Amino acid sequence: MPAPIRLRGARQHNLKGFDLDLPRGRLIALTGVSGSGKSSLALDTLHAEGQRRYVESLSTYAKQFLERLDRPDVDGIENIPPTVAIQSRNTTVSSRSTVGTATEAADYLRLLFARVGETVCPECGIEVRPDTVESAAGRLAALAPGTRVHVAFPLPRSARATAQVLRENLLALGFVRVLAGGREVSLEDPAAPLDAGDMLVVADRLAAGQDGYRGRVSEALATAFREGEGEAVAVVGGAGGERLAFTRHFRCRRCERAFPRPTPGFFSFNNAYGACGRCRGFGNLLEFHPDVIVPEPRRSLREGALDPWTAPRYEGRRRKLFAFCRARGVPLDAAFAELEPADRAILLHGGDGFEGVIPFLESLTSKKYKAYVRFFLRRYQKLGDCPVCRGTRLRPEALNVRLGGASFADLCALPVRDLRAYLGRLELPAQAREVGRLLLEELDARLEIVESVGLGYLTLDRATRSLSGGEAQRIGLANALGARLVDTLYVLDEPSVGLHASDTARLVEILKRLRERGNTVLVVEHDLDVIAAADWVVELGPGAGERGGQVTFSGDRAALPASECLTAQYLTGRRTLPPRPAPGRAAACGSRSEPMGAVSASERTRRRRSETPALILRGARARNLRGLDVRFPLEAITAVTGVSGSGKSTLVRDTLVRAVAERLGARTGKPYLGETVGAYRALTGWEALSGVALVDQSPIGKSPRSNPVTYVGAFDAIRARFAATPLARARGLGPGYFSFNVAGGRCETCKGDGHERVEMQFLPDVFVTCPDCGGSRYSREALGIGYRGRTIADVLRLTVDEAMSAFAGDPEVGRRLWVLQSVGLGYLRLGQPAPTLSGGEAQRLKIARELRPGSRTARGMLYVLDEPSVGLHAEDLSRLLRILRDLVERGNTVVMVEHHLDLVARVDHVIDLGPGGGEQGGRVVAEGSPSDVANAPESVTGRFLRGRLAAARAERPAWPRPAGGSPAPSRRSRPPGRGRPGGRRGPAVAA
Numbered sequence: 001m002p003a004p005i006r007l008r009g010a011r012q013h014n015l016k017g018f019d020l021d022l023p024r025g026r027l028i029a030l031t032g033v034s035g036s037g038k039s040s041l042a043l044d045t046l047h048a049e050g051q052r053r054y055v056e057s058l059s060t061y062a063k064q065f066l067e068r069l070d071r072p073d074v075d076g077i078e079n080i081p082p083t084v085a086i087q088s089r090n091t092t093v094s095s096r097s098t099v100g101t102a103t104e105a106a107d108y109l110r111l112l113f114a115r116v117g118e119t120v121c122p123e124c125g126i127e128v129r130p131d132t133v134e135s136a137a138g139r140l141a142a143l144a145p146g147t148r149v150h151v152a153f154p155l156p157r158s159a160r161a162t163a164q165v166l167r168e169n170l171l172a173l174g175f176v177r178v179l180a181g182g183r184e185v186s187l188e189d190p191a192a193p194l195d196a197g198d199m200l201v202v203a204d205r206l207a208a209g210q211d212g213y214r215g216r217v218s219e220a221l222a223t224a225f226r227e228g229e230g231e232a233v234a235v236v237g238g239a240g241g242e243r244l245a246f247t248r249h250f251r252c253r254r255c256e257r258a259f260p261r262p263t264p265g266f267f268s269f270n271n272a273y274g275a276c277g278r279c280r281g282f283g284n285l286l287e288f289h290p291d292v293i294v295p296e297p298r299r300s301l302r303e304g305a306l307d308p309w310t311a312p313r314y315e316g317r318r319r320k321l322f323a324f325c326r327a328r329g330v331p332l333d334a335a336f337a338e339l340e341p342a343d344r345a346i347l348l349h350g351g352d353g354f355e356g357v358i359p360f361l362e363s364l365t366s367k368k369y370k371a372y373v374r375f376f377l378r379r380y381q382k383l384g385d386c387p388v389c390r391g392t393r394l395r396p397e398a399l400n401v402r403l404g405g406a407s408f409a410d411l412c413a414l415p416v417r418d419l420r421a422y423l424g425r426l427e428l429p430a431q432a433r434e435v436g437r438l439l440l441e442e443l444d445a446r447l448e449i450v451e452s453v454g455l456g457y458l459t460l461d462r463a464t465r466s467l468s469g470g471e472a473q474r475i476g477l478a479n480a481l482g483a484r485l486v487d488t489l490y491v492l493d494e495p496s497v498g499l500h501a502s503d504t505a506r507l508v509e510i511l512k513r514l515r516e517r518g519n520t521v522l523v524v525e526h527d528l529d530v531i532a533a534a535d536w537v538v539e540l541g542p543g544a545g546e547r548g549g550q551v552t553f554s555g556d557r558a559a560l561p562a563s564e565c566l567t568a569q570y571l572t573g574r575r576t577l578p579p580r581p582a583p584g585r586a587a588a589c590g591s592r593s594e595p596m597g598a599v600s601a602s603e604r605t606r607r608r609r610s611e612t613p614a615l616i617l618r619g620a621r622a623r624n625l626r627g628l629d630v631r632f633p634l635e636a637i638t639a640v641t642g643v644s645g646s647g648k649s650t651l652v653r654d655t656l657v658r659a660v661a662e663r664l665g666a667r668t669g670k671p672y673l674g675e676t677v678g679a680y681r682a683l684t685g686w687e688a689l690s691g692v693a694l695v696d697q698s699p700i701g702k703s704p705r706s707n708p709v710t711y712v713g714a715f716d717a718i719r720a721r722f723a724a725t726p727l728a729r730a731r732g733l734g735p736g737y738f739s740f741n742v743a744g745g746r747c748e749t750c751k752g753d754g755h756e757r758v759e760m761q762f763l764p765d766v767f768v769t770c771p772d773c774g775g776s777r778y779s780r781e782a783l784g785i786g787y788r789g790r791t792i793a794d795v796l797r798l799t800v801d802e803a804m805s806a807f808a809g810d811p812e813v814g815r816r817l818w819v820l821q822s823v824g825l826g827y828l829r830l831g832q833p834a835p836t837l838s839g840g841e842a843q844r845l846k847i848a849r850e851l852r853p854g855s856r857t858a859r860g861m862l863y864v865l866d867e868p869s870v871g872l873h874a875e876d877l878s879r880l881l882r883i884l885r886d887l888v889e890r891g892n893t894v895v896m897v898e899h900h901l902d903l904v905a906r907v908d909h910v911i912d913l914g915p916g917g918g919e920q921g922g923r924v925v926a927e928g929s930p931s932d933v934a935n936a937p938e939s940v941t942g943r944f945l946r947g948r949l950a951a952a953r954a955e956r957p958a959w960p961r962p963a964g965g966s967p968a969p970s971r972r973s974r975p976p977g978r979g980r981p982g983g984r985r986g987p988a989v990a991a
Helices: 038-056 100-104 107-116 131-142 162-174 213-227 312-328 341-349 356-369 373-376 395-399 409-410 416-424 430-452 469-483 503-518 528-533 566-571 601-609 648-668 714-723 727-731 792-797 800-806 811-822 840-852 874-889 930-934 940-953
Strands: 005-010 019-020 027-032 074-080 083-086 118-119 150-156 176-178 183-186 200-207 231-236 242-247 282-286 381-385 401-403 488-494 521-522 536-541 549-554 614-620 627-633 637-642 682-684 691-694 756-757 765-767 863-866 893-897 909-914 923-926
Touching: 005 038, 005 231, 019 536, 019 549, 027 038, 027 503, 027 528, 027 566, 038 488, 074 341, 074 874, 100 107, 100 430, 100 469, 100 528, 107 401, 107 409, 107 430, 107 682, 118 691, 131 213, 131 231, 131 242, 131 800, 150 176, 150 213, 176 395, 183 242, 200 213, 213 231, 213 242, 312 341, 341 356, 341 800, 356 627, 395 409, 401 409, 401 909, 416 430, 416 521, 430 469, 469 488, 469 503, 503 521, 503 940, 528 566, 528 714, 536 566, 549 566, 566 874, 614 648, 627 648, 627 893, 627 909, 637 874, 637 940, 648 682, 648 691, 648 863, 648 893, 714 727, 714 792, 714 811, 811 840, 840 863, 840 874, 909 930, 909 940, 923 940, 930 940
Parallel strands: 027 521, 027 536, 083 488, 488 521, 637 893, 637 909, 691 863, 863 893
Antiparallel strands: 005 019, 005 074, 118 401, 150 200, 150 231, 176 183, 176 200, 231 242, 282 381, 536 549, 614 627, 614 682, 756 765, 909 923
16 A cells, blocks of 8 residues: 655645645545635645656756746645646637547547548549559459560650650660550661650560569569659550559549648648648638628618718718619618618629728728727628638548548547447458558547547537536546556546536546556545545535635545534535525516416416516527527526536527627627627517626636736725825825836836746746745835735735725725625635636636626626536535525526536526437427426436435525515625615625
8 A cells, every 4th residue: 555645734825734644546535615725735735746846857957947936835745646637627728729639539530541541532533542563463463364464654754855865765774665656666676756745665565374474563563663753554455455554643543633642730720731721720710791790780771780881980981882872772761681682782792883891891901900900890700611621620632531431520520429439330441451450449549538538429620618617627537548647646626517417427437447547536526426436535624715724524435424524414414505495486487376276287387487588599509409499587597407518508608698699789789799609590588688797617817917806896996095095195106006017016027917927838837926026016115005004915915804804994995895705705815816716716706796886787687607506515505596596686687507406406497408418419308497307207407306306395495585575685695784776785884
């Protein structure tokens, strides 16, 4: 048994200097409430030290950076193996990265196509196959015995000369006969006419079947190929007989069209040799599109239907437009959509002496070096498939290479599970099968790993940046399995993120496979099923931030149920989430009390749903969606569930959010400039919305300068307080002097970052503390000015909870900081860099921004959340539910993609997609209340939801409703002081 990993005095961030022993070769679950220090222990201590020691073992060039790498704040770590960290966030921003390139499966597939692929002429439909001496000799060996054969070659153009010189050169090379005009001519006859254009030089004459025939014909063919520069001819049956042409060139035998010879780079869109020349391997182009040029087709030309010419600077263009329309008889006051198609085409594309809008915009592209021109043109462009490669990213010639009749793009467009099946039944010729055997085995092993982590529904051409955080993490997990490392410490940040309950068992098996290879697997996890499958459990707590950072449990999983720690209480059922509130109008999606027996239960449900105001999306058919008609009740919480790959993100993010944004943009006259909207037929009910906000797990910023206090707008008020101090007024310093984003009081060495970026080249970039300001971000002069006994750097080091006390009596600062407390982020430090926030913290910070004073949450907002339970312990979900209910009570609508069944059991409406992933999904299998979905026989989610509903019903309501019907917030959720105008609750901090 290897010696355990020993930590002594762990003090990184909020860790309280504890000692901890972790067994090696075990599956370890690290849990605790959000902010308790899990990431500080797993990533910032264990992984950071493992990475540092790895770099220490590298070359002298690498070691020159070691003195600049910050060591974890720990007394000592013993017996730590090399570490690999796989985080639950998608950091890919390049559109060139795909699932195939990320998993290296595309590399093996490219090599397979280059080695055994068959090039097919698109004109003739026959295979383009170069000849070899062996293949040509094999054809001639099959001739009937006694058949006379002349092996010859056409004279290359470079060797042609006058008849006399030609005769002398050929004789000098040992050739004495040529075939010309259907007869054999001797070169030794000076009177014989020679025409290089119609002449074959004979390399040998022989008869099929004679002794040594195969050897002689092979030697003659080798000579013919060499002297004929890759071309050889066999004349069968005498000098005037049938001609069999052989070539070593990659050319169609029938139409003589030449093709490039396949290489691995020929099938790579990241290689200039294989990328489409038009789109340069991106697969799409920005083109001027009528939908954004005419954002509101119901407008007339006089009302500005052609949006680019509504700007004041194009008044002259409008006059020309009106003059042209009067001369042609085009009505200026009719809706653009009602104009004749020919007139609309001329106005858009030009004609009859009129420069249309699109040619006008194209003429401006020559001035794209000006920023305002680029911005102006981008408003009227949309991404569309490249007309040359049709979105495949590859040059057209690469698509002529086939493997079993399918092109490289065809196979990359197949789901991984279908691709494995296709390659498994692929029949190849004997020689090709031998060449490709090892490649097929390795490719199948890669694909099997991808399928084993629950991503069999993905295609190899799927852009990596379009994956969810959980899918991106499982791609990393698949790569870890493929690497076959041993005695390694794997640190995984919530590997269950994005996984349906039906996939959790498979995830556990994958983690155990890593463990069985002799690795130590440490998972930061909140999923109780994963924790229950671990060998060893460590819980940090008992609270978050300064109230956390202590080990509340560490031991064998079998000893966990007897513990009093929070995880044990939820695991054993001693504590559960609060139940769903008593049904009101929104919560029950329009339910009303009716006499029992008056109508059937199904009829009552149908009536309630038909009477409820709702956002209805019809005919959604993007990606794997199959023309769905989906109903999202307004002023309610809706959860969209389903197995991985069933179409949840495609329905909600790619279709619903973008469709609503596009409609709202048209209503306000501001064209939608986002990504392409998923295909759908109709959208109704959007008129009741005032806006749409996507609250996902993407980072709030990529720079260390981005932090919570600036994100919620509290830093402006704090800087104003410092600028109002007597010393600052005496020096004439304004609020901008205390900003680390502009020159003034900031440290100019690090430009206000507090850290310097070190490019490691062979590893991800690292940030080291600035040697001049020591991480404070400010100059000595700025740090000499204090407010209430603290410098501006001291304020940024405060937690939100501490800052609330420090700024007591300051309502403007207090109101903005309170929203951070309300979403459970009171433990965050005001200046904590955004890149260090987890996905769940970033998402809750975005919710806090929506709740801040002066935000747009009056009513009518559509909030779309992407797995809001990510990063939350079961203890944190109660606060999340309270926040979501608060948003709904304000008249807003919440739609979330969610897998956490305890949370799903407590929403108002559930839309379950499936029944499988990829091609097996894309339809609604169940819809209604959580109970309706739990009782649906076809719903996979329903089977797992039944047990959670039983636990939820057993608890008393968490939000008792008073007579008015509004939920009564708990004492912890209601801020001190009087309410804000407009019915919003907020703090008015007492002096």
